[in-house]
Amino acid sequence: MERKMVFMQGNEAVAEGAIYAGARFYAGYPITPSSEIAEICSQRLLEVGGIYMQMEDELASMAAITGASLAGKKSLTATSGPGFSLMQENLGMAQAAEVPCVVVDVQRSGPSTGLATKPAQADIMQARWGRHGDQAIIALAPATVQECFELTVKAFSLSERFRTPVVLMPDEIIGHLRESVLLPAPGELEVVERKRYTGDPKAYLPFKPEDDDIAPMADYGSRYVFHITSSMHGYEGYSQNDPDNAAWKIGHLSDKIYNSLDEIIETREFFTEEMELLVITSGSTVRAAHEAVRQARSGGMKAGLLQLITLWPFADSKISELAAGVKSILVPEMNLGQMVHEVRRIVGAEMPVHSLAKSSGQGIEPQEILTKIREVY
Amino acid sequence: MAVYSAEHYLNRKRLPHLWCAGCGSGIVLGSLTRAMAALGLDREKVVTVTGIGCWGKADDYLNTNAFHGTHGRALSFATGIKAANPELTVIALMGDGDGATIGGNHLIHSARRNIGVTAIVVNNMNYGMTGGQYSATTPHGCITSTSKYGNPEREMDLCALVAVAGANYVGRSTAYHVTQLDSLIKNAISHKGFSFVEVISPCPTHFGRRNKFGVSVGMMKCLKERGLNKAKFGMLAEEEKDKYILLGKLVDRDEPDFNEQYETIRTRVFGSEQGLKG
Ligand code: SF4
Numbered sequence: 097m098e099r100k101m102v103f104m105q106g107n108e109a110v111a112e113g114a115i116y117a118g119a120r121f122y123a124g125y126p127i128t129p130s131s132e133i134a135e136i137c138s139q140r141l142l143e144v145g146g147i148y149m150q151m152e153d154e155l156a157s158m159a160a161i162t163g164a165s166l167a168g169k170k171s172l173t174a175t176s177g178p179g180f181s182l183m184q185e186n187l188g189m190a191q192a193a194e195v196p197c198v199v200v201d202v203q204r205s206g207p208s209t210g211l212a213t214k215p216a217q218a219d220i221m222q223a224r225w226g227r228h229g230d231q232a233i234i235a236l237a238p239a240t241v242q243e244c245f246e247l248t249v250k251a252f253s254l255s256e257r258f259r260t261p262v263v264l265m266p267d268e269i270i271g272h273l274r275e276s277v278l279l280p281a282p283g284e285l286e287v288v289e290r291k292r293y294t295g296d297p298k299a300y301l302p303f304k305p306e307d308d309d310i311a312p313m314a315d316y317g318s319r320y321v322f323h324i325t326s327s328m329h330g331y332e333g334y335s336q337n338d339p340d341n342a343a344w345k346i347g348h349l350s351d352k353i354y355n356s357l358d359e360i361i362e363t364r365e366f367f368t369e370e371m372e373l374l375v376i377t378s379g380s381t382v383r384a385a386h387e388a389v390r391q392a393r394s395g396g397m398k399a400g401l402l403q404l405i406t407l408w409p410f411a412d413s414k415i416s417e418l419a420a421g422v423k424s425i426l427v428p429e430m431n432l433g434q435m436v437h438e439v440r441r442i443v444g445a446e447m448p449v450h451s452l453a454k455s456s457g458q459g460i461e462p463q464e465i466l467t468k469i470r471e472v473y
Numbered sequence: 474m475a476v477y478s479a480e481h482y483l484n485r486k487r488l489p490h491l492w493c494a495g496c497g498s499g500i501v502l503g504s505l506t507r508a509m510a511a512l513g514l515d516r517e518k519v520v521t522v523t524g525i526g527c528w529g530k531a532d533d534y535l536n537t538n539a540f541h542g543t544h545g546r547a548l549s550f551a552t553g554i555k556a557a558n559p560e561l562t563v564i565a566l567m568g569d570g571d572g573a574t575i576g577g578n579h580l581i582h583s584a585r586r587n588i589g590v591t592a593i594v595v596n597n598m599n600y601g602m603t604g605g606q607y608s609a610t611t612p613h614g615c616i617t618s619t620s621k622y623g624n625p626e627r628e629m630d631l632c633a634l635v636a637v638a639g640a641n642y643v644g645r646s647t648a649y650h651v652t653q654l655d656s657l658i659k660n661a662i663s664h665k666g667f668s669f670v671e672v673i674s675p676c677p678t679h680f681g682r683r684n685k686f687g688v689s690v691g692m693m694k695c696l697k698e699r700g701l702n703k704a705k706f707g708m709l710a711e712e713e714k715d716k717y718i719l720l721g722k723l724v725d726r727d728e729p730d731f732n733e734q735y736e737t738i739r740t741r742v743f744g745s746e747q748g749l750k751g
Contacts, residue, residue: 156549163553
């Protein structure tokens with residue numbers, strides 16, 4: 097099959113990207129602005145031999161994809177803020193039990209039901225810290241429909257590679273945006289499969305990491321019998337409460353991700369040569385920032401743009417590297433200021449870091465960013 | 474069919490169990506392993522799914538595959554596992570807190586969906602693990618650690634709920650009526666679609682002690698006296714029924730289960746070559 101140029105919506109590209117990545121199980125509960133993902137998956141999964149399930153709520157949706165993944169199916173769910181809040185419980189379960197799966201959160205304005213269903217980028221901290229207890233998460237944010245497709249594939253690959261749930265978080269503007277996409281041919285994008293155990297069934301330890309930090313998996317129903325638990329556990333997967341094991345396990349859940357930042361973190365730079373002011377943003381705001389920075393450059397201001405494709409873990413070293421050459425930083429985001437605090441943490445108090453925070457259920461326009469650039473330049 | 478003993482399914486490394494003396498949970502575990510043995514189940518093809526609570530520890534003592542999940546969500550994990558691989562025997566073990574109270578919504582919808590999972594709810598009429606607070610099945614007026622002057626709420630009839638929600642198989646027994654329990658669990662596991670067994674079980678530590686049942690022996694005696702089969706229960710006057718427990722098989726239907734319905738649609742649209750694949 098050839099590459100194909102098509103005109104599609106962000107949510108549609110997420111659904112198609114999931115199928116390209118080999119996802120064959122979807123469980124979800126409809127919610128605007130993510131429902132197109134459910135609608136398309138309900139049809140496409142039936143066509144390709146997969147299963148679509150419409151659950152009674154988001155707690156059950158998150159639980160069902162965790163179960164299905166352990167039965168050997170790449171699995172996903174899609175939701176928006178209110179549903180994402182409900183998923184936190186079992187997202188924590190999937191993290192603790194190290195179960196690969198993908199959660200799509202098409203971000204809308206909150207708090208609570210909020211401005212149903214206007215755009216926001218206000219779930220950034222919920223994605224990172226929404227669960228109780230120490231844990232690490234991988235989260236990706238697309239800025240184009242092409243990225244919706246490609247980052248969905250990447251989200252599955254990272255989840256399979258690191259045995260962990262991955263959150264894909266387009267904002268509503270990107271989820272509902274329609275533009276041209278070049279669909280890759282099968283085999284063109286890398287699709288990673290989870291590492292599966294092949295040794296002696298009696299010797300199988302489902303939570304004993306190998307040299308790459310990851311323990312090999314088995315599927316329910318294979319010859320490898322295994323035990324999964326939400327409780328603190330050791331290599332065998334049975335609850336184990338001794339402090340040494342707990343310290344190791346809690347550390348491991350973060351270390352397996354933070355020891356492999358090069359594999360996980362993706363950013364994109366625009367106009368970052370000879371730069372005095374750096375704009376850092378993600379999602380749909382990248383599009384506005386790109387136009388603002390372009391206009392600033394033609395107006396003689398040395399502005400540049402860093403797009404955070406991976407939101408979590410945060411791109412600390414890339415930001416430090418670019419910050420070393422600039423006089424100030426501007427962080428536009430569709431919330432009251434979430435990413436900006438991470439940027440301040442990285443660059444320190446000496447560097448002026450300006451926030452352009454907008455939380456009104458509207459996108460940020462190029463003119464607003466340009467005005468702010470002029471103000472702080 | 475392979476021939477296994479009930480002990481084959483027990484994980485001896487994890488025994489002895491943590492249940493109190495006189496608790497009914499161990500009796501139900503015995504019934505479950507005997508049912509598995511009677512059916513000759515391969516432990517590789519069985520997934521036991523549990524939630525949180527005293528009975529929710531049961532998976533530790535079994536050497537089947539297991540998923541010990543979050544409180545109340547056992548049926549949702551089980552649903553994903555069964556839907557993704559219908560070849561598996563998926564058994565959800567839940568208490569009344571897990572299965573009927575925090576997880577009540579999942580119970581209704583698992584039955585409605587007729588997902589091919591067997592749910593065994595050990596109903597000890599209170600939250601044993603957290604110190605004996607009242608649950609959705611604590612009888613009205615009973616004393617618990619959060620209803621010291623009597624439970625203001627009414628209890629729920631789980632079997633009636635699951636039956637009306639559409640389960641294929643529903644049965645009720647007690648930790649006293651072990652022979653009946655063995656056969657209900659065995660039939661539930663081998664039944665297509667959603668199957669449900671409620672086991673009324675003594676919690677002498679909390680419920681029995683607070684409600685003056687004379688702890689374990691007294692509670693067992695009470696189950697023996699109050700558990701009646703359909704014929705005897707039917708002869709009771711209406712106002713008497715409240716004091717007794719109806720036991721036995723209550724529903725036995727042969728409706729298509731979730732996976733069967735899904736594949737029927739797939740076959741209708743795409744023809745028979747498009748089975749569950751990939
Ligand atoms: S607290 Fe009650 S239910 Fe829990 S183990 Fe003890 S007797 Fe059994």
